[in-house]
Amino acid sequence: MGILLDEAPYILEKFPGGGYVITSADWFINWSRANSLWPLTFGLACCAFEMISSNMSKYDLDRFGVFPRPTPRQADLIFVAGTLSKKMAPRLKKLYDQMGEPKYVISMGSCSNTGGPFYDSYSVVKGVDKVIPVDVYVTGCPPRPENLIQGIIKLQEKIKKDTIKNNGRARIFNKNKS
Amino acid sequence: MDAQEYLTKIKAKFPDVTDVPVEKLKDGIPALSCPAASLFEVVKYLKEEGLNFLLNLCGTDYKEYFEVIYHFTSLENKVKLALKVKLPREKPAVASITPLHAGADWQEREAFDLLGIDFPGHPNLKRILLPEDWEGHPLRKDYERKPDQYD
Numbered sequence: 001m002g003i004l005l006d007e008a009p010y011i012l013e014k015f016p017g018g019g020y021v022i023t024s025a026d027w028f029i030n031w032s033r034a035n036s037l038w039p040l041t042f043g044l045a046c047c048a049f050e051m052i053s054s055n056m057s058k059y060d061l062d063r064f065g066v067f068p069r070p071t072p073r074q075a076d077l078i079f080v081a082g083t084l085s086k087k088m089a090p091r092l093k094k095l096y097d098q099m100g101e102p103k104y105v106i107s108m109g110s111c112s113n114t115g116g117p118f119y120d121s122y123s124v125v126k127g128v129d130k131v132i133p134v135d136v137y138v139t140g141c142p143p144r145p146e147n148l149i150q151g152i153i154k155l156q157e158k159i160k161k162d163t164i165k166n167n168g169r170a171r172i173f174n175k176n177k178s
Numbered sequence: 179m180d181a182q183e184y185l186t187k188i189k190a191k192f193p194d195v196t197d198v199p200v201e202k203l204k205d206g207i208p209a210l211s212c213p214a215a216s217l218f219e220v221v222k223y224l225k226e227e228g229l230n231f232l233l234n235l236c237g238t239d240y241k242e243y244f245e246v247i248y249h250f251t252s253l254e255n256k257v258k259l260a261l262k263v264k265l266p267r268e269k270p271a272v273a274s275i276t277p278l279h280a281g282a283d284w285q286e287r288e289a290f291d292l293l294g295i296d297f298p299g300h301p302n303l304k305r306i307l308l309p310e311d312w313e314g315h316p317l318r319k320d321y322e323r324k325p326d327q328y329d
Contacts, residue, residue, distance in 0.1 A: 086328050087309045122316040123308065125328040 034156040036065040040075035044082030047109040047142040051081045054145035072098040083111040084125040096132045107134045110141040181208045209260035218273040228252045232279040237289035239319050244270045274300035292317040
């Protein structure tokens with residue numbers, strides 16, 4: 001709580017009707033969400049190995065509170081790492097739907113961003129954003145672990161800007177609409 | 179027994195099996211061209227004669243016709259032999275050799291899935307790589323991709 005009380009005053013702002021309590025709850029919730037992102041690992045191709053090595057001791061994603069989970073029910077985040085084929089797309093959608101709110105998506109590598117070198121293929125989805133909404137796109141083919149870590153930091157910055165007003169279903173709904 | 183002996187024996191037993199012109203072979207494996215009707219009998223004969231291991235089975239689209247290529251080897255004699263079967267473009271079908279070589283099962287399903295070659299006699303001929311509701315056979319040269327919800 002020491003860190004909380006030290007940092008909280010700098011980000012307080014007025015909120016009609018709620019005052020300081022609501023805004024600091026915002027800050028507290030975002031702080032805890034951003035620092036315990038548990039990802040569902042969804043390794044589809046060679047990007048999976050970069051994702052695995054990011055979790056290993058040298059790059060140690062545990063420093064950021066990123067700790068891989070084997071089931072969507074325990075996950076806040078999904079790494080889509082690799083080439084998503086059209087046969088796999090309904091499975092990805094199903095796993096994403098099984099994750100509890102709030103949930104975030106990091107699209108890792110050229111293939112999952114846009115289809116990559118397989119853009120003209122008959123069987124590859126041209127970007128996972130055709131199937132699920134994506135928060136952060138990590139470039140590279142495959143991205144180095146530093147690049148993935150940068151993507152996680154960007155996602156944490158994004159989460160820290162979030163507010164309760166926008167959370168949960170509303171956030172997802174707005175993103176699909178725009 | 180070396181490859182030449184196999185070639186002469188097969189050609190003596192099956193008169194409709196012919197040599198493939200040498201300039202067509204890039205990998206140095208002797209090949210025979212076999213009509214679709216006698217393919218099953220030829221493979222059965224090869225299996226009895228010692229060419230008892232199926233290395234590979236693949237389909238090819240040559241625009242005017244399809245071709246199915248079988249590679250066999252003998253585990254005892256270290257002999258390799260290829261069989262090529264020309265199939266008409268309208269209704270490509272050749273007898274399945276899965277009853278003789280169980281390893282042909284998935285490879286025949288792959289040729290069926292991507293090229294639309296029929297293998298009568300196959301125990302479970304359905305799509306193996308693509309989704310089951312897929313339309314068309316994408317490795318055919320005249321395949322036209324229709325945009326779907328993922329494009």
